[in-house]
Amino acid sequence: MNKKSSKKNIGFIGLGKLGLPVALAIESKGYKVMGYDISPKIAEYLRKRKIPYQEEGAPALLKKTKIKLGSVEEVVKFSDMVFMPIQTPHHEKFEGTTRLPKERADFEYSFLVAGIKDVVAAAKKLRKNIVLVIISTVLPGTIEREIKPLLNQYIHLVYEPLFIAMGTTVKDFLNPEFVLIGVDEKAAARALKNFYQTIHRGLIYETTIKSAELIKVAYNTYIGMKIVFANTVMEICHNVGADADSVTRAIGLARHRLMSPRYLSGGMGDGGGCHPRDNIAMSWLAGKLKLSHNIFNDLMMAREHQTEWLANLVHAEHKKHKLPIIVLGKSFKAGTNLTVGSPATLLVNILRERELKHTHHDPHIDDKPLKLKPAIYFLATKHEVFNTYRFPKGSVVIDPFRYFKNRPGVKVIRIGEAKPATK
Numbered sequence: 001m002n003k004k005s006s007k008k009n010i011g012f013i014g015l016g017k018l019g020l021p022v023a024l025a026i027e028s029k030g031y032k033v034m035g036y037d038i039s040p041k042i043a044e045y046l047r048k049r050k051i052p053y054q055e056e057g058a059p060a061l062l063k064k065t066k067i068k069l070g071s072v073e074e075v076v077k078f079s080d081m082v083f084m085p086i087q088t089p090h091h092e093k094f095e096g097t098t099r100l101p102k103e104r105a106d107f108e109y110s111f112l113v114a115g116i117k118d119v120v121a122a123a124k125k126l127r128k129n130i131v132l133v134i135i136s137t138v139l140p141g142t143i144e145r146e147i148k149p150l151l152n153q154y155i156h157l158v159y160e161p162l163f164i165a166m167g168t169t170v171k172d173f174l175n176p177e178f179v180l181i182g183v184d185e186k187a188a189a190r191a192l193k194n195f196y197q198t199i200h201r202g203l204i205y206e207t208t209i210k211s212a213e214l215i216k217v218a219y220n221t222y223i224g225m226k227i228v229f230a231n232t233v234m235e236i237c238h239n240v241g242a243d244a245d246s247v248t249r250a251i252g253l254a255r256h257r258l259m260s261p262r263y264l265s266g267g268m269g270d271g272g273g274c275h276p277r278d279n280i281a282m283s284w285l286a287g288k289l290k291l292s293h294n295i296f297n298d299l300m301m302a303r304e305h306q307t308e309w310l311a312n313l314v315h316a317e318h319k320k321h322k323l324p325i326i327v328l329g330k331s332f333k334a335g336t337n338l339t340v341g342s343p344a345t346l347l348v349n350i351l352r353e354r355e356l357k358h359t360h361h362d363p364h365i366d367d368k369p370l371k372l373k374p375a376i377y378f379l380a381t382k383h384e385v386f387n388t389y390r391f392p393k394g395s396v397v398i399d400p401f402r403y404f405k406n407r408p409g410v411k412v413i414r415i416g417e418a419k420p421a422t423k
């Protein structure tokens with residue numbers, strides 16, 4: 001297994017934003033990879049060697065890839081191990097870009113179920129044993145309820161959710177914090193462990209499928225909780241004159257008792273295609289299980305209220321200076337063009353709800369450059385490039401990340417930054 005020549009063939013059913021970069025990362029370790037995706041766009045990305053989303057390291061791998069596409073049957077025939085990162089979406093209203101509706105819902109599993117049925121049928125037809133590795137995010141109990149009744153003796157199932165951040169998928173896959181293997185069948189776990197020994201030296205944590213399902217969403221929602229906490233600190237600092245970064249930096253030093261400093265600085269709410277939606281789905285599960293307290297609901301409502309508070313600051317400056325409002329940044333984090341689950345969109349939706357006219361611009365997304373004029377500029381994404389913008393005199397810049405540097409004639413409000421001490 002360690003020699004290149006004896007490496008197993010790897011299949012992918014689903015080559016979306018997670019699947020394709022992971023397939024490229026696996027190929028970069030010397031594996032032969034074949035995939036199938038119902039969307040014709042994937043064939044186009046491979047043909048043109050270009051993806052529309054920003055993923056560090058993926059464009060270079062895409063240039064030299066030999067990944068082949070085939071039918072489900074061809075992929076099953078070719079592969080010893082098949083990874084399945086099919087989408088488990090939520091309705092748009094559960095993505096965290098609008099105010100939270102009253103109702104809650106589980107993810108939509110029909111795409112994943114359809115993909116599983118195809119693989120099971122192909123394995124049966126070919127009478128071929130495969131290790132099937134589901135990567136998609138699901139709530140605990142889903143695989144037992146939705147997937148296991150569909151399987152046959154040829155499928156050896158592993159649930160392996162990945163702890164990767166969109167934008168750095170290749171790097172995170174090749175250098176993980178740990179690999180989580182959820183398995184109810186030891187032989188399948190062994191096969192996956194042997195595979196990972198050829199990829200990296202990362203820690204492997206094995207547990208049951210149900211526990212693995214919960215670990216994935218518990219991890220993602222814990223990040224949401226850290227961000228809500230850091231933003232609470234920021235809001236207090238803004239009110240009392242303490243310094244948000246100084247406070248969170250100190251808490252981040254307490255690595256023995258508390259935590260790592262990641263996701264622990266005040267700014268915009270949690271965002272992206274995973275965290276807000278996982279939190280909302282967990283608030284549904286908390287309701288279904290009649291938990292004594294629905295902390296996931298609290299977290300999402302806190303995120304909404306904190307965004308509303310930022311909108312209040314914009315509103316107040318707008319009233320004071322009678323200047324137009326320009327929100328800079330649409331993507332959910334710096335350096336990407338992904339807007340899914342973006343707190344910037346939530347902020348803009350709240351401004352719209354108040355009928356506050358505004359322009360929304362992101363240089364990573366919009367082709368047309370922004371014409372700068374005296375205005376209230378709110379930095380909703382921490383893109384480095386905003387520090388190079390020459391905002392006209394008389395403008396106000398509101399910066400929840402405290403990274404924008406002073407310049408003459410421009411009022412800069414770095415939210416949560418300590419005011420100079422009075423003697």
Ligand SMILES: NC(=O)c1ccc[n+]([C@@H]2O[C@H](COP(=O)([O-])OP(=O)(O)OC[C@H]3O[C@@H](n4cnc5c(N)ncnc54)[C@H](O)[C@@H]3O)[C@@H](O)[C@H]2O)c1
Nearest residue numbers: 014015016017018037038039085086087088115136137166
């Ligand atoms: N993107 C991430 O960074 C990330 C990180 C961790 C977990 N996840 C989870 O992974 C899963 C996939 O996420 P994504 O962002 O890649 O979604 P995506 O929508 O970008 O990709 C899913 C792909 O599966 C394809 N597909 C759907 N049905 C299929 C079928 N029957 N056969 C073959 N292909 C099929 C789609 O056409 C699409 O290309 C989700 O459950 C998500 O929550 C994603």
